Amino acid sequence: MTFFLIFGTRPQIIKSAPLIREAKKQDMPIQIIHTGQHYDHSLSQIFFEELSSPEPLANLNVGSGSHIFQTTEIMSRLEKIFKSTKPSFVIVPGDTNSALASALASAKSNIPVVHLESGARSFNIKMAEELNRRLIDHCSEILFTPTENCKNNLEKESVPGRIYNVGDTMYDVFLTSQNKAEKSNIIQKLNLSDKKYAILTVHRAENVDNPIQLKKLFQTLKNSEIEIIFPIHPRTRERLQENNLLMKYDNIQTINPVGYLEMIKLLKHSKMVMTDSGGLTKEAFWSKVPCITLRNQIEWIETADMGVNIITGMNPTKIIHAMQYIQENYLEIKQRFISNPFGNGQASKKIISILKTYQTSLQ
Numbered sequence: 001m002t003f004f005l006i007f008g009t010r011p012q013i014i015k016s017a018p019l020i021r022e023a024k025k026q027d028m029p030i031q032i033i034h035t036g037q038h039y040d041h042s043l044s045q046i047f048f049e050e051l052s053s054p055e056p057l058a059n060l061n062v063g064s065g066s067h068i069f070q071t072t073e074i075m076s077r078l079e080k081i082f083k084s085t086k087p088s089f090v091i092v093p094g095d096t097n098s099a100l101a102s103a104l105a106s107a108k109s110n111i112p113v114v115h116l117e118s119g120a121r122s123f124n125i126k127m128a129e130e131l132n133r134r135l136i137d138h139c140s141e142i143l144f145t146p147t148e149n150c151k152n153n154l155e156k157e158s159v160p161g162r163i164y165n166v167g168d169t170m171y172d173v174f175l176t177s178q179n180k181a182e183k184s185n186i187i188q189k190l191n192l193s194d195k196k197y198a199i200l201t202v203h204r205a206e207n208v209d210n211p212i213q214l215k216k217l218f219q220t221l222k223n224s225e226i227e228i229i230f231p232i233h234p235r236t237r238e239r240l241q242e243n244n245l246l247m248k249y250d251n252i253q254t255i256n257p258v259g260y261l262e263m264i265k266l267l268k269h270s271k272m273v274m275t276d277s278g279g280l281t282k283e284a285f286w287s288k289v290p291c292i293t294l295r296n297q298i299e300w301i302e303t304a305d306m307g308v309n310i311i312t313g314m315n316p317t318k319i320i321h322a323m324q325y326i327q328e329n330y331l332e333i334k335q336r337f338i339s340n341p342f343g344n345g346q347a348s349k350k351i352i353s354i355l356k357t358y359q360t361s362l363q
Helices: 010-025 045-050 067-084 097-108 128-138 148-157 169-176 178-182 211-221 234-242 260-268 278-286 301-305 316-328 330-334 347-362
Strands: 003-007 030-034 089-093 113-116 142-145 162-165 197-201 227-231 252-255 272-275 291-293 309-311
Touching: 003 010, 003 097, 010 030, 010 089, 010 113, 010 169, 010 278, 010 347, 067 097, 089 097, 097 113, 097 128, 113 128, 128 148, 142 148, 142 347, 148 162, 162 347, 169 178, 169 278, 169 347, 178 260, 211 234, 211 316, 227 260, 260 278, 272 278, 272 316, 278 291, 278 301, 278 309, 291 316, 301 309, 309 316, 316 330
Parallel strands: 003 030, 003 089, 089 113, 113 142, 142 162, 197 227, 197 272, 227 252, 272 291, 291 309
Antiparallel strands: none
């Protein structure tokens, strides 16, 4: 009996790494397939290297393209693999086009789908990831949720699969990477001082494909009093260049994408984070760093309810007010990090144990 684990993007590689390690410990066979949705070294291969993940059985090399192109191409290429090597289960992490395509191809091939990080909801169906995750959840046989809120979302939707609230595998890898991350010299390399800078990331289509919003964002941030480190996503760089917005600002240091360990080191020593990334929101939370979410809705509502994540969207006035609020109330905000709704760092162990039970029952 063989399990396929299929991913194609940076966050999927990260959240899969502890699962792969745990499967090896428990002697459960997992074959990896990389869709190639992220193909840049800075968004793909570096994470294999840093997180000691084995090379994939196959790389579909789908590359960039529209949502429809990526989804249909991955499905078509997976179908050929499934015909020659039919797995017993297919595990899909997250909510990317790779995840949706893998889930649909598996379901259409009568292969049970296991969804890792299921139940997350922003309730904005126009967001590609929201559509993806809803469709994946409703065609999955086994659903592993990272929080109790995610489990409740699935129960309200009456999904047909079996639901297990196990915690977040991203938290597993976060905990095990602390010592390695601290050895990074990224702080010295960028000439930064502890808690004297903010981190900015922006990559979602609804943000970066809108040149007016992008221009307003940088006009807003260029006048901020805190230094800003901006690891720039390749997609974002392209959009900034297309709209003549990629320029030098005195207080914004633009850098190339960094690896997982370097990002964790940057996070833990920053004063605040501004991002439209769901994964980075969680990593900021675990690093006990206040966050500003550059979206109007978030999946991880627990972080906002605890008062450590301020939702501003791309509204310049709200962003400035949020930055000022964090600066003025920093010590009080830090005291709000009192619980962790994302589990205890044992999610991968629980997941593999559950899958092994299924494996035994089907043999």
